Amino acid sequence: MTSTPGPHTASHAHDARQAVAAVAPREPLLVALDFDGVCAPLVDDPADSRMLPGTRRALQGLAAAGVHVALVSGRGLASLREVARPEPGWLLVGGHGAEPGDGDGVVLGGEAQELLDRLARELGSVVEEHPGAAVEHKPSSVVLHVRRAPGEHGAAATDRVLTGAATWSGVHVKRGHDVVELAVLEADKGRALTTLRQQTGASSVLYVGDDVTDEDAFAVLDADGGDVGVKVGPGDTAATHRVGTPQDVTDLLQALLDARHAVRDG
Numbered sequence: 177m178t179s180t181p182g183p184h185t186a187s188h189a190h191d192a193r194q195a196v197a198a199v200a201p202r203e204p205l206l207v208a209l210d211f212d213g214v215c216a217p218l219v220d221d222p223a224d225s226r227m228l229p230g231t232r233r234a235l236q237g238l239a240a241a242g243v244h245v246a247l248v249s250g251r252g253l254a255s256l257r258e259v260a261r262p263e264p265g266w267l268l269v270g271g272h273g274a275e276p277g278d279g280d281g282v283v284l285g286g287e288a289q290e291l292l293d294r295l296a297r298e299l300g301s302v303v304e305e306h307p308g309a310a311v312e313h314k315p316s317s318v319v320l321h322v323r324r325a326p327g328e329h330g331a332a333a334t335d336r337v338l339t340g341a342a343t344w345s346g347v348h349v350k351r352g353h354d355v356v357e358l359a360v361l362e363a364d365k366g367r368a369l370t371t372l373r374q375q376t377g378a379s380s381v382l383y384v385g386d387d388v389t390d391e392d393a394f395a396v397l398d399a400d401g402g403d404v405g406v407k408v409g410p411g412d413t414a415a416t417h418r419v420g421t422p423q424d425v426t427d428l429l430q431a432l433l434d435a436r437h438a439v440r441d442g
């Protein structure tokens with residue numbers, strides 16, 4: 177069966193390699209990636225997440241070849257730095273854009289801080305009642321993690337948050353793999369990517385992401401203008417291309433680097 181790549185029929189890995197080869201000569205070129213599930217395989221403990229060595233080598237090579245490299249994560253900036261161990265010159269964005277790497281960190285107004293404290297108390301009581309569920313505190317959000325909660329506890333904890341605190345006024349909800357994030361600032365990866373494009377003056381952008389929150393970034397890409405969006409793993413997506421795993425991302429970045437070198441040497 178053949179199909180035209182569209183919102184819900186992202187094409188396959190081979191096409192993704194062709195697409196990145198096509199953007200290789202563009203200047204300036206921005207390669208922006210989500211971290212977890214893209215640069216690093218998903219793991220039970222987020223603190224154990226590490227970039228695949230091949231992906232690091234490819235990104236180092238791309239940066240040396242004049243490509244802007246950016247990591248765009250839902251993690252807080254400090255957590256992203258800790259697990260990603262970025263090379264000098266890489267751009268970092270945390271908190272889905274709430275924490276740009278060149279900023280002064282998050283400064284919350286009194287009302288936002290009060291709301292954040294209230295959310296923290298509420299999620300604290302949720303995880304007390306549901307073994308295995310955990311709460312993560314970020315500068316402008318709190319996150320419920322249920323990856324290590326047994327099935328019914330995870331579902332019940334998620335349900336209680338979605339029908340409770342998630343509905344409070346001023347709360348911005350993001351859902352991901354086994355997580356619900358409640359933020360008191362409005363930020364998304366689409367805005368973050370647009371800012372990175374402006375900062376770098378990029379004429380083409382390659383964005384790679386695996387999660388629901390990456391869809392905001394895919395949505396601001398301009399395929400006709402030479403941008404490429406690559407979704408990692410299954411699920412509906414606005415990305416034009418798809419690969420299966422973080423290991424495939426390594427191959428894709430290496431293909432981009434090879435094509436970049438071929439342009440230079442050709």
Ligand SMILES: [Mg+2]
Pocket residue numbers: 210211212213214385386387
């Ligand atoms: Mg991810």
